[in-house]
Amino acid sequence: MRDEPVKKIADTTPVAPKTAPTRAFATEPVRRDSAAALPFGRQNYTLMLAGIGVILAGFFIMSLDKEEFGFGFLGLTLGPLVVMGGFVLEFFAILARPKA
Template identity: 75%
Template sequence: MAKDKPAGSATLTRDEPAKKTVTTSVVTPKTTTTRSAMSDSSRSIALPFGRQNYTLMLAGIGIILAGFFIMSLDKEEFGFGFLGLTLGPIVVMGGFVLEFFAILARPKA
């Protein structure tokens, strides 16, 4: 007496090659909305940083540029004076620390 196999089970033998199953998917068309149908909140672009972050970033860039300018004011040969070796690099590093802080600071909501 032969037993009926359930519909979902399949056993393969050497004599029977594997049957390929074909799956179909239904593609639904995307609906498009016009500009007039969008709300005002969806039109605004969310910036990754807040106003305070961008202000601090600009200040950091200004401090970095000021440090390089201080280094260029050194009158010693090859910039080996106090301005070129000490003060300028400290100001530049301060600008980079401010940039680091500006990127990691949480924007105020």
Template identity: 80%
Template sequence: MAKDKQAGPATLTRDEPVKKAAAASTVAPKPTPTRSVISDPSRSAASLPFGRQNYTLMLAGIAIILAGFFIMSLDKEEFGFGFLGLTLGPIVVMGGFVLEFFAILARPKA
């Protein structure tokens, strides 16, 4: 029994680290961050990801894609196997998708 009470490294129970951490965290809580309010309306418009030119090109691309599908529907051949359904329509649709790709990647003018 004398060996059990011998001074050695202190062992912690499962709850002691939690109690010590709770005692150490008596520091005042951090204030919650507040949102900054943008009072200048021109600054909020400048933070948009796309500019007016981008949106105009996107709308033009959508119109070209729809025109390509309309051209494909005009084909009078069976199952759309004519020139309009197999060649011209898909080329117009692909052109619309290329324009959409360009509209997304183009930098807005400042």
């Protein structure tokens, strides 16, 4: 017997067209608790602005020193202490829990 090549038959099953996946739309936006949505409260931002003001005041105090190269009391002692106090205030402003 002679081997005859196998004829391929075209697949005639209907193929559904591919569509983009759809997602369900919510009728109402999801509302979150306002205290949980924001990491900082009004008190935190107020303390942060006060800390920035204290830091700037410390640098201004350092610039007022009349000694050569800022080696007087204002440039070496008072100004840096005020700047450090501003950074401590910023630290507490970041770590303070917002009031609910």
